[in-house]
Amino acid sequence: MSQPPPLTPASVVRLRREGGVAHFPGLSRPRCIHCARYSEAQRDELWRLLSSAESGAGLEEAPGADRRRFCLSVEDTNGTSLWLLTVAEEAVPQELFEWWRQAETQAENGSAP
Amino acid sequence: MADSLPAGARLFLPPYMLERIASAGSNHLRECARHTLVVDQQFRARAGAVILPQGSVKRGEPARYVHSAEQQQALPGRLVRGEGEDDSGDPAVDEAYHGLGATYRLFWEVYERHSIDDEGMVLLATVHYGRDYENAFWDGQQMVFGDGDGELFNRFTIALDILAHELTHGVIQHEAALAYVGQSGALNESLCDVFGSLVRQHQLEQSVDEADWLIGKGLFTERVAGRALRSMARPGTAYDDPLLGRDPQPDHMDAFVVTEADSGGVHINSGIPNRAFHLTAMALGGHAWERAGRIWYDTLVDQRLGQDSDFPTFATLTLDNAERRYGAVSQEATAVREGWRRVGVLP
Ligand SMILES: [Zn+2]
Secondary structure, X not given: OOOOOXXXXXXXXXXXXXXXXXXXXXXXXXXXXXXXXXXXXHHHHHHHHHHHHHHHOOOOXXXXXXXXXXXXXXXXXXXOEEEEEXXXXXXXXXXXXXXXXXXXXXXXXXXXX | OHHHOOXXXXXXXXXXXXXXXXXXXXXXXXXXXXXXXXXXXXXXXXXXXXXXXOOOOOOOOOOEEEEEOOOXXXXXXXXXXXXXOOOOOOHXXXXXXXXXXXXXXXXXXXXXXXXXXXXXXXXXXXXXXXOOOOOEEEOOOOEEXXXXXXXXXXXXXHOHHHHHHHHHHHHHHHOOOOOOOHHHHHHHHHHHHHHHHHHHHHHHOOOOXXXXXXXXXXXXXXXXXXXXXXXXXXXXXXXXXXXXXXXXXXOOHHHOOOOOHHHHHOOOOOHHHHHHHHHHHHHHOOOOOOOHHHHHHHHHOOOOOOOOOXXXXXXXXHHHHHHHHHOOOOHHHHHHHHHHHHOOOXX
């Protein structure tokens, strides 16, 4: 595993939550964060959260069943994947979870913040 | 009450627990110790093995322990209701307690299985996990239930079949340990739905015609356009909602979904074996747990069922078990063969 690449205005961060006791196509769609819409300070904060999820990720899959996971990725504007991480939801910082929730709201309203 | 705790529950206090009782003055900790439970708030997500409390030493009697995470994500949380204790007044706690009892009862009364490991393993559940947490899972040692967000999902203990589904994950872990990916993972999921549904049918004393064959009925709030999480009778028809999307389950191998999501579609392609079970049970009539359920249970504990079994392997084993128990030309064997044939798994 490696740390996420620095986030530039050209970066797109994708957050996808999946798994759980049922698969809901509507809830497991990836949610996009277009970094161009955020300040440098916000991008740094987002990078710190991705990095924190990376360091919290275990080497082995958590035991059990019906657990949820987050799939995190960083892409450039062409959609080329630069970084990918799948992590148990327990390892995702609350603040990153809030970004995920926020991304949903944006998609619903169809407007940038 | 404490007097009706399984005998073993209080007799064998592990050394660390004795230490704690000796060093701690609080009534709360003493209470926990009385139930020989590990309450360690530092375990947010348990990675390694944790010593479980003593299970039930008497076959036919469960050892249930229901905790509250109090909206945190620490497991197991605070013990609220131990085996034999009265209703707590907290619906989630009491639903979990009674649901574990109903699940224990099906496995014991019908299949003579003494809890998750057939050796009386403790039935450990945690409710009120997280804030607005809309999921339930098996963590490898215990069941965990969220309260739901109230928007789309109610509390997860509301559905008896979901409680039983999570407990069955434990049973599978102690038997074939079907790998949680692809077809073996979908079989793992399907077996949990099968026994989840059977627990509810058994509790309600329903015949195959009376049962609704839904999984997780009551979990959705009224805002959701859907009846349940899954339908075993008609996979792919349980919900169709603007936010949740549409039930993605196929009902035939022709529509098998190849995907990386959901551990290779474990909750998606489970629709196929779910329907095979439903068809088998309907063909046999009466109570689904008696013959169809017995054949599936025989297969679940069959030593030949490997971790990486695929649908045809599992189907062939159910057929073999039906033939062994009921005869090669029996109604049961025919029903099983026909069930798998109609979903495209056996020719
Ligand atoms: Zn499951």
